[in-house]
Amino acid sequence: MAEPKIEKIFTETLTGDVLKNALAFMEFxxxxxxxxxxxxxxxYKGECVCYIDTRNKQHLWIVWTAGDxxxxxxxxxxxxxxxxxxxxxxxxxxxxEGTDCSPGKTKVIFGKEFTNICxxxxxxxxxCNPDSEILEGLKKLVVLRKNxxxxxxx
Numbered sequence: 001m002a003e004p005k006i007e008k009i010f011t012e013t014l015t016g017d018v019l020k021n022a023l024a025f026m027e028f029x030x031x032x033x034x035x036x037x038x039x040x041x042x043x044y045k046g047e048c049v050c051y052i053d054t055r056n057k058q059h060l061w062i063v064w065t066a067g068d069x070x071x072x073x074x075x076x077x078x079x080x081x082x083x084x085x086x087x088x089x090x091x092x093x094x095x096x097e098g099t100d101c102s103p104g105k106t107k108v109i110f111g112k113e114f115t116n117i118c119x120x121x122x123x124x125x126x127x128c129n130p131d132s133e134i135l136e137g138l139k140k141l142v143v144l145r146k147n148x149x150x151x152x153x154x
Contacts, residue, residue, distance in 0.1 A: 005036060010022045015059070022061045024135065040052055047152075061128075
C-alpha cells in the first residue's frame with residue numbers, strides 16, 4: 001500500500017497559518033522537483049534533501065534537514081539571517097528512550113560549533129511548525145542542498 005501524501009496528512013491534521021505554511025513548503029518543494037519518496041523522505045535526483053514528519057495528535061509538522069551544512073557551498077553564499085535561523089534550529093540531542101544514540105555529538109553548522117547535536121541520524125537542524133519567516137530561511141537551506149546534489153550528480 002502506498003504511503004499517504006504529506007499534503008493529504010497536512011490537510012487532515014493542521015489548521016490556520018500552520019496549515020498554510022506547511023502547504024506553501026510542499027508547493028515550494030514540488031516547484032523545485034523535490035519529491036516524496038518514502039513516508040517522510042523528500043528527494044531530489046535520488047538523494048535525500050529533508051525529512052518531513054507529521055505528528056497528528058500534536059497538530060504539528062517537523063522538517064529535518066539532510067546533508068552537510070558545516071560550511072557554505074562555493075558559489076552559493078548564505079546570508080547572516082539564514083545562518084541565524086539554521087543555528088537557532090540546531091537539532092539538540094533529546095536522549096530518546098529505547099535508543100543508543102545518546103549522548104549527542106559535536107557538529108559545525110555554517111562555521112559555528114554546536115555540542116550535544118542528535119547522534120541518531122545525520123540531521124543537523126530541526127524545524128517545528130516553522131512560521132513564514134523561518135520558512136524562508138528553511139527554503140534557502142533546501143536550495144543549498146539541491147545545489148550541492150546538482151554539483152555532485154550534474
